Amino acid sequence: MAGAGPNHREPFLSEDFNKSKPKLYITSEEEEEDFDQLTIEAWKTEGFDVEYFSMGNEKEYRTHLRALANQEMPACDTFGIVAYGEASSVCLDHFHIIDNNPSFKLCCLIAYYPTSIPDPRTRHPGGVHVLVHLAEGDEIIGIVKQTQMVAIQGKRRTVRRQIPHGMGTGGYVKYSYPTYSYPGVSSGFAENDLEEYDKISADLAWTRSLATARRAWRRDVNLERVHEENVQGKFFTQNLQKTMSTYTAKPTPYVTHVPTLTGGIGADELHDFYGHYFLHHNPGSLQLTLLSRTIGTDRVVDELHVAFKHTTEMPWILPGVPPTKKKVEILMVSIVTVRGGKLAHEYIYWDQASVLLQIGLLNPDLVPEKAKRRGVKRLPVVGREAAHRRLEGNEEGDDGEATNELIPDWYEDSDDDEEEIEDDEEEDGENEERTARWVKRLRRKITKRAK
Structure with missing residues (x-):
């Protein structure tokens, strides 16, 4: 079966972290050193058995593949x-x-900034999970078109095309195989030791690559457990010790409270921050209420209601x-x-202006x-009405x-709007449901205005 692997219920990054590590090869034109x-270390940390090999001569490289x-x-x-x-171009074409x-x-098969890609209208056969990262700053890419049947490879031709601008803010490209385009960066943006390295694009690409690899091996990861322990x-x-035990040693961990730029970088600074400025500096009245939680490949996003005196x-x-x-x-x-x-x-x-308003430092x-x-x-x-509105939305069902x-x-113009809506009700019976919603909203406006 294509893409067969261990049962999807097998734990990953858990007590059996080192059991049956998936085999992952990393390859490029560079020598390993x-x-x-x-x-390389990042993939190993995520539980993969990593082996590197360089491209060298293309003919020998294809033989190795x-x-x-x-x-x-x-x-x-x-x-x-x-x-x-270039190694990613050859791998995409070969497989x-x-x-x-x-x-x-x-x-x-995960390809970073290839110089050429297979026909975007086709798929890789055999159930291979493919992901392509394009550096939009490279501007031009080759599109390889080739007809093929089992045991028969047809003629090949390569056309040059502008690297597409991805959709929305995520850079998604509408190809038959998953492809993302990263604006303003060039080849090398995902490698820490190169001048072209771009942290934001590299982090986005890493999350997508890790998600693709986990899907390919049907591996589930429990991100909530360590987050809850923290x-x-x-x-x-x-x-303090329990808190610090939840942080990784590599890469360098850091915490940033964005509105005040408080926190720490590295284990020693975090130890000092939590020990002297956080753990015993929260009032006993502090209450945290989890409103929503979104779990991604390597991230947990919490929306919280926080209350304290x-x-x-x-x-x-x-x-x-x-x-x-x-x-x-x-x-x-x-x-x-x-x-x-x-x-x-x-x-x-969080909204620091709201905090200052509530403690009397902002009028x-x-x-x-x-x-x-x-x-x-x-x-x-x-x-506090903003937090109230969101919390009441959960309780009363009005979604804040x-x-x-x-x-x-x-x-x-509430009065005029209400008269227009009443006229619409008489003239157009087909819009009764939409009109009722407008009436409800406008009456709420009038009530608040009267207050």
Whole structure:
């Protein structure tokens, strides 16, 4: 069977972390000692049995690829390839021919910035999980068109095409095999030791590559467990050693509370930050309520309702501010990156203007004179009502609807709008359901205006 592998229920990155490691080959034109060692270590950390080989002469290289596809392996075992540059072009072309993967042992092929790709309207045969990363800065790519039947390879021709601009903000390209285009970067953007390295594009590509590899081997990863252990240690048991044990050693871990830029980089700094400025600087009234959780390939994103009474100094959220005895309620978003079953990076976001408003350090009516001359009457910030609205939405089923109270003209034409809607009800019976929704919304506007 194509893509066969261990049963999908087998644990991965768990107690059986080192059991039956998937075989992954990394290849490029460079010799092993010249290739990015951090990339090799990253795959090993995720539990793969990694072996590197360089491209060299193309004819010999293709012979080596055929040998890999015909190698003796335990029953149902498969292998994957992560290729870079010209090596990725050759791999994509070679395994696009069904005869070159006769036993379907290749289950995964990930190509970084190839100079040429197979016809985007076709698929790789044999159930191979293919992923292509294109560097949009390279501008031109070759499209190889070739007719093929079993045991028969037709004529080949290569045409030059502009590298496509990906869709939306994710860079997805509408090809028959999964392809992503990364704007503003050139070949080498995913290798840490090259000048072309681009961290944002490299991180996006890594997440997509890891997801493809895990799908190919049908491996599930429990990211929630280590994340929950970290939250437990930080906020509830306040155990420094337990908290630090949840962080990875490589790559260098870091935590950033974005609104205040507090946190730490590296194990020593994080140890100092949590030990002296976090664990014992949260009031007993602190409450965390998880509103939603999104789990990706290597990330956990939490949406939280956070409530506390500011009865103690809190250097991570209100550095340098003595206790105000004020109650605070905010929404917080935590984005955690996991590497090899441990926390690597964490970014935490919240509305700091709302916090300052609630503790009395920000008055929304104190508008700078220059802003007043431009017609600004009030600072566009809200207090705990934002968190209330989201929390009440969960309880009452209204999904935390917006009020638009800060938009100056929102309620001015409510009466006229209601009359128009009533006319529409009489004239068009087919729009009854849509009209009813408008009436409900406008009546709510009028009620709030009257208050």
